[in-house]
Amino acid sequence: MNQIRYERRTYTNGYTPIQKLERLSKALGGPAIWIKRDDQLGLTAGGNKTRKLEYLVADAIKQGADTLITCGAVQSNHCRLTLAAAVREGLRCQLVLSKPEAGEYNPQASGNHLLFHLMGVEKIELIPADGDIQVAMEALAQAVEKEGKKAYIIPLGGSNQIGSLGYMACADEIEQQAMEMGTPFDYVVTGTGSGGTHAGLVAGFLARQSHTEVIGINVSGTKEGKESQVRDLLYRTAALVGLQGEISDDAVRCDDQYVGAGYAIPTEEMVEAVTLVARTEGILLDPVYTGKAMAGLIGMIRKGELTPDDRVLFLHTGGTPALYTVPQLFIP
Template sequence: MNLAQFARRRYTPGATAIEPMPHLTKALGGAELFIKRDDQLGLTGGGNKTRKLEFLVADALAQGADTLITVGAVQSNHCRLTLAAAVREGLKCRLVLEQRVPDSYDPSASGNNFLFDLLGVEAVTVVNLGADLQGAMEQVAADLAAEGRKGYIIPGGGSNALGALGYVACAEEILAQSFASGVAFDRIVVASGSAGTHAGIVAGLVGNSANIPVTGINVRRPRAEQEGNVHKLALAVADLAGVVPAIAPETIECRDEWVGPGYSLPTPEMIEAVRMFASLEGVLLDPVYTGKAAAGLIALVRSGEIAREERVLFVHTGGSPALYAYQPVLAGAAAA
């Protein structure tokens, strides 16, 4: 693979850290746990979407866009980071927010909703679950065109083949860090949502013949549906990056046991995971993605499905600004 052939904006100087989690490892009494700190990526508040935006924003600039357009849930980390990238580049940004939980959008809410305003979003369009999201973004682009402006549409999560290159690059970064530190990982665990992060990591590992399994922890969809989504995108990004050999369907694992009642809806396991990471390792997770992914990691270690002798890398995809919108849930757990 030669990722240097793709235009890229750099929002993070150097690699994000890989750190041991000795206290969580001891508390669980199982596998040796490490964390990849992609919550410390550049742009406002950090998170995995920064890696995707490095490639997507480079393409937007090459096309002469003056406005970034994207979509996400009402507390979307992706929308926050897309807006932050627009600010960095001197562009405008318009957001389409999907109410995946009825009546959940509150423009005066804390978390990312507050940051949308603080960062200067130009306009927000709110739609309900099941709306034509691509159509809504295309309408925003058409409105801009009528004003003589040029919008650039970024899919939800930045998860197309171009955006997923960010996590092909991350896979190569992990392998280089593993070699430099002398720590070989037996498994990688990551949240699996819009599929770009999961698919990019798999493509990058396959392209480097790494033979490291990736366990995705679903945050929204049933297992079979999500595995199909990730596999389809992994094939697309692999084709774009020139990955050989082809990625087999059985390479993709997406566990759905910790989704709970639905996307963004709290679960006792998520609350426990968020509190454990904070109190044992000083690491802030988010309640929507990394909290549920960590809940899956903890359960797999406790059950022994992740074996005691394994070295496991948990990819922290960020999202902690959304914590503050869930303070009543998490504070209630503290008082219980």
């Protein structure tokens, strides 16, 4: 037996709920839309990185690490949740943060940046937007080692083959819920950034021999570049768990039409999507990931790429603390 899928910490009790979005579906003229509430996962303020961290932190503890080091933007959900996992486990945590591509860095920023300090991050290393985050993390790890401690580096977004196991498990969870509901899903729509969530879902559905197709709405990068990135991670995840059978190139599908000017840079479509979901369903999306992913789903419906007969599951990957950093986008 391959033990790797059983070596995990548990930060969430039970499944995250799936809700039908009847008022949103009606406003858009179909198809039937459901939402998977991974914003309600365990650890501080929830989000998809929690599933990845269950496996990554288990690996860190297995290796005897006492310090977690990771990276992200100044409003990184992944950094928030990695720090929360470290607090839960009694580990130290250090972060490498990239300055924003647009606008100035605000050391008094709210949102996730506030939570880093509230939860007691040990150290923040701030680098330019085009800086080398891997080099910066390795430098922190070397300094930790000189103190006689042991560091464990977690990649951007927790997106390696170990982290992707969290979304293989999520695909299992979705399939089980679909069976209980009597509602198989034709598509799962998710935001695609570092790629671990997307790759893990595809691997999980392949392992279950499911016909559910994953559509990734890019929050950064080009269609071709992101598909190559996700496909590479899919192959590595499949190799890790011994997934049998050939994986076709078209197993990975990404859409880059909703990125706008770049990562974390607002778009009109994102503002419309966040507002529409809040006013039809009372559910908060975030301006970086789920807002752009929902904009992609809405765009596909309006273009006729999804039909009224399709059954679509939208994956809510969390991130709502970032919503409170941009009130000017939503207050007239």
